[in-house]
Amino acid sequence: MCQWDLYIESAPSAISHPLVVQLGDALIQFKKPEEKAYARFRECMQLIDTAVLDIETLQYNTRTLVAAFMYLILGKHFGQFSLQQIVEQFPYSSQYLLNPKYSFNDLFGEFLLFSFGFQLIDLLPSIQYASRFFQLPLNFDLPNAARIFKENVLEVIENLSS
Numbered sequence: 001m002c003q004w005d006l007y008i009e010s011a012p013s014a015i016s017h018p019l020v021v022q023l024g025d026a027l028i029q030f031k032k033p034e035e036k037a038y039a040r041f042r043e044c045m046q047l048i049d050t051a052v053l054d055i056e057t058l059q060y061n062t063r064t065l066v067a068a069f070m071y072l073i074l075g076k077h078f079g080q081f082s083l084q085q086i087v088e089q090f091p092y093s094s095q096y097l098l099n100p101k102y103s104f105n106d107l108f109g110e111f112l113l114f115s116f117g118f119q120l121i122d123l124l125p126s127i128q129y130a131s132r133f134f135q136l137p138l139n140f141d142l143p144n145a146a147r148i149f150k151e152n153v154l155e156v157i158e159n160l161s162s
Contacts (some may be wrong), residue, residue: 001030001041003115004070011114017107019078024058028077044073060126067116068126071108072134082102084136090131094124 008014008027030041047069051057057065063088072090075081080102081090089096096102097120109120 001044004074004111005029005031007111007115011110013110014107016105019080019103021109022127024034030072031132039078040073047130047136049075050133050136051130056129060129063116064118065130067112067118068075068123068130071112071120071123071127072130074108075102075104078104078107086131086134091128094128097121097124097127 005027008020008029014020028040029037030044031037048066051065051069073087076083076086081096085096097105099105105120112118112120112123
């Protein structure tokens with residue numbers, strides 16, 4: 001997830017990509033010390049944690065599975081596909097990977113090749129498997145320690161980002 005944040009902030013092709021330009025300063029990241037990024041991080045971690053509990057997960061390469069969850073979460077947050085599409089269409093189709101209307105595929109495909117050494121099409125089985133977990137309810141409440149010591153948690157996050 002840190003690699004995505006670094007890529008989206010510094011790679012020339014990412015910075016000039018139409019989806020990123022459209023967002024302006026509101027980059028879609030996982031580890032930035034802000035509430036939206038933290039929610040994306042928690043979403044990803046809860047989905048991965050849940051997948052690890054399923055015995056079928058052993059059939060998939062760990063790196064491709066993590067990349068698949070990132071693809072789905074980022075694509076959803078970039079507005080390229082809806083939660084309904086992920087749950088209802090993605091487990092049974094491959095058209096979203098081949099459809100040129102999803103400009104997100106160019107952006108994520110380059111990141112994937114740069115950071116993981118995979119082609120986007122290599123993720124298809126993992127994406128189809130990972131998409132099944134998106135129907136599960138997730139919890140975005142702050143952990144108890146963060147709610148009790150909210151000021152201290154924010155200080156720690158700010159210090160880590162410096």
